[in-house]
Amino acid sequence: MELAETQNLARRAAATLRRAGYRAYLVGGSVRDLLLGRDPHDFDLSTDAPPQRILELFPGSGHVGAHFGVVLVRSGNAEVEIATFRSDQEYRDGRRPGSVEFETDPRQDVLRRDFTINGMMLDPQTGEVLDLIGGRADLENRVIRAIGDPELRFREDHLRLLRAVRFAARLGFTVEPVTLEAIRRNCESIRRISAERIREELVRILTEGGARYGFELLDATGLLEELLPEVAAMKGVAQPPEFHPEGDVWVHTLLLLENLRQPSSSLAWGALLHDVGKPGTFRVAERIRFDGHVEAGVRLAGGILGRLRFSRDEQEQIEALVANHMRFKDVDRMKESTLKRFLRLPKFEQHLELHRLDCLASHRRFDHYEFVKQKLEEFSAEQLKPKPVLTGRDLIREGYAPGPQFSKMLAAAEDAQLEGRVHDVEQAMALVRGEFGPPSPAMPS
Numbered sequence: 001m002e003l004a005e006t007q008n009l010a011r012r013a014a015a016t017l018r019r020a021g022y023r024a025y026l027v028g029g030s031v032r033d034l035l036l037g038r039d040p041h042d043f044d045l046s047t048d049a050p051p052q053r054i055l056e057l058f059p060g061s062g063h064v065g066a067h068f069g070v071v072l073v074r075s076g077n078a079e080v081e082i083a084t085f086r087s088d089q090e091y092r093d094g095r096r097p098g099s100v101e102f103e104t105d106p107r108q109d110v111l112r113r114d115f116t117i118n119g120m121m122l123d124p125q126t127g128e129v130l131d132l133i134g135g136r137a138d139l140e141n142r143v144i145r146a147i148g149d150p151e152l153r154f155r156e157d158h159l160r161l162l163r164a165v166r167f168a169a170r171l172g173f174t175v176e177p178v179t180l181e182a183i184r185r186n187c188e189s190i191r192r193i194s195a196e197r198i199r200e201e202l203v204r205i206l207t208e209g210g211a212r213y214g215f216e217l218l219d220a221t222g223l224l225e226e227l228l229p230e231v232a233a234m235k236g237v238a239q240p241p242e243f244h245p246e247g248d249v250w251v252h253t254l255l256l257l258e259n260l261r262q263p264s265s266s267l268a269w270g271a272l273l274h275d276v277g278k279p280g281t282f283r284v285a286e287r288i289r290f291d292g293h294v295e296a297g298v299r300l301a302g303g304i305l306g307r308l309r310f311s312r313d314e315q316e317q318i319e320a321l322v323a324n325h326m327r328f329k330d331v332d333r334m335k336e337s338t339l340k341r342f343l344r345l346p347k348f349e350q351h352l353e354l355h356r357l358d359c360l361a362s363h364r365r366f367d368h369y370e371f372v373k374q375k376l377e378e379f380s381a382e383q384l385k386p387k388p389v390l391t392g393r394d395l396i397r398e399g400y401a402p403g404p405q406f407s408k409m410l411a412a413a414e415d416a417q418l419e420g421r422v423h424d425v426e427q428a429m430a431l432v433r434g435e436f437g438p439p440s441p442a443m444p445s
Contacts, residue, residue, distance in 0.1 A: 003039055005078040010043035011124045013073055013080055016057055018125075022049040024082075025106065025121035025130060032117050035129070035139055036171070045082045046121065048104045054082050068100055085109035088156070107132050114153060114160045115167065116145045142173040150182035158189040161223060162201040169205050169214030180221065187222035198227060199308040206268035212258035215272075230300050231272065233279040240288045244362045249278045255361035266314050267350045270321030271357055273301045277322075297322045317347060321354055328355045328368045331375075337418035343376060344384045352376075389417050390428035398429055399439035409436055 010026060017024035024047040030040035047054070051069040055061055061082075064072040069084035085103040103109060106121060113119045116135040122128070129136060138145050144164050146153040154160050161183050168175050175183070190198065205214035215231075218224040225232045234249040246252055256271040263271070277297025281290045301322045305315040327342060334342065345351060356369050390413040392406055400409070412435055413428040422428045 002077050005076060006043050006080060007040075007124075009073065009075045009078040010045060010080045012075075013058070013082060014045055014124045017045075017047050017049055017054075017082075020049065020053070020057055022047050022053075023106065024049075024124075026124050027083075027109075027121050028113070028118050031120045031122045031129070032135075032139065034122065035120070035136070043080055045080060045124075046085055046106070046109055047082060048085050048106070049082075050102060051084050054084070058082075069102055086112070088112045106130060111148060113147055114157070114163060116147055117143075117167070117173075119147050138176075142171070143176050144168045144171075144173050144179060145176040146179045146182065150179045151186070154182055154186045154189065158186070158193050159197055159201065161186060161190050161221070162193075162198065162205075165214055165217045165221065165223065166201055166205050166208070168217055169210035170208045172210055172213070175217065183221040183223070187226050190223055190226050195307060195309045199310065202227070202308070203265050203268070206257070206260070206272065207263055207265055209262075211260050211268065212254045215254065215257055228304065230276050230279075230304060234275065237279045237282055238288055239278075242287075242363075246362060249275050252361050256357045259357050259360055263353075264350065266317040266321065266347070267353060269301075269305070269318045270325075270350065270354050273297065273304065273318065274322050274325045274354060274358065276300045276304075294323060294326050317350070320345065321350060324351055325354055325358060328372065331368050332371050335415070335419065337415040339375065340379065340384050340418045343372070343379065386417060388414060389422060389425055390414075390432070394425055394429065395432070398432075400432075401440070405436060412436075 010030075014024040014026075024045050026034075026043060027046040028044050030043045033040040049057070051063070051071060054071045055063075058071065058073045061071050061073045064070050064081060069086055071082045073080050073082055085106055085108060086100045087103055087108045088100055110119045110121070110132050116133050116138045118135070119133045120135040120139075121130040121132075123130070133147050134145075144167050146160075146164075164175055164179065164183060167173065205211060205218070215224065218227070219232065219235075231253070234253055237249040239247070239249060239252065244252055246255055253272065253275060256274075257268075260268055260271060275293065275297065277293035277295070277300055278290045280300075281293040281296050283289050283291070298319050301319055302315065305318060310318070324342070324345065331339060331342070352369070352372060355372075356366070359366050359369060388410070390410060392402070392410065395406060395409060396402065400406070409432045413422065413431060416422040416428065416431050422431055
């Protein structure tokens with residue numbers, strides 16, 4: 001409903017501008033997506049009306065980019081950005097133009113944009129497409145091509161290097177050879193972009209579809225080595241064929257990415273980084289081994305996620321996915337208390353899905369996956385995390401002094417409770433006395 005409201009607002013806004021004697025077109029990604037039969041994420045308009053006139057025509061609107069002539073128009077839950085045609089002047093920081101000039105010719109507005117498939121304009125009332133740069137042909141031929149000189153486009157805005165990969169991955173398009181070569185030549189420029197912007201583009205490459213192709217393109221263009229050298233190091237790292245007939249660590253990881261289906265950001269990053277510790281722990285004994293690769297992987301993942309400025313909550317979840325992905329091989333041998341603690345990890349469904357993807361991309365044996373699914377059906381939420389029968393207050397009342405042993409006593413009582421060996425505080429206290437001894441007598445005052 002919200003998308004329809006936004007599209008309707010865009011049509012009404014364009015009609016208002018037309019009645020006032022101005023041209024108005026849908027621009028950018030919305031035109032591309034409409035022509036592809038996809039639902040656009042938003043609707044932006046471009047017009048020859050100057051910014052002040054736009055503000056006058058839409059009372060209650062406001063600037064969202066006064067320097068760039070962008071006005072935000074709202075109606076209910078819908079909002080549309082209306083921008084005056086402009087040409088961009090010298091880019092000084094590799095991200096934004098130093099100044100702009102407002103234009104009346106839509107061609108000038110189109111020529112400043114990134115890729116031909118994003119450079120078309122569409123009349124929202126007639127459906128007529130204004131294509132001044134061959135975008136429709138590239139859309140039909142499934143090609144990502146920079147507008148004009150690709151070297152200039154990427155020097156203007158270094159983030160376009162990653163955007164080219166994202167659009168190609170998401171749409172399943174090829175990158176036109178001259179554009180691809182320009183990305184290779186300018187890949188080092190990506191270092192000048194903020195960590196937050198890079199993170200956002202990488203998350204979208206991982207989650208919007210075509211993640212494997214996206215990472216193959218990152219590798220082919222040199223961007224992977226610039227941004228994620230720890231992942232690039234997976235290439236050529238052999239694995240034991242009895243567990244990994246698919247090939248090296250890089251191939252295995254690409255297969256996980258290929259099988260992602262609308263994943264959360266944390267699951268996608270867990271899939272990418274779950275074996276990131278293998279290159280540094282590779283050794284050959286009686287067979288290929290990766291001793292300690294989980295612990296090394298958690299450290300490396302923490303470094304990657306930290307420099308990309310992930311939130312603490314998301315970083316903790318991704319690190320947990322890396323830290324726990326090998327535990328599934330032991331689930332059928334775990335004590336019941338250990339298994340229940342494992343199954344109640346936060347967002348356990350992500351751990352289970354990562355394990356499924358891991359199996360699918362390697363030996364394709366799913367016995368542990370099925371075992372865990374069965375246990376999840378078997379155990380109720382109360383059985384996985386029951387209300388504790390023993391608390392710290394109970395221990396204090398019994399005469400135990402607070403200290404390091406408290407957590408061990410409580411953990412022992414919880415283990416017994418999860419395994420059905422104790423059911424009330426008296427039984428739990430008897431267990432504590434049996435394992436840890438009676439409370440020490442109080443010292444005389």
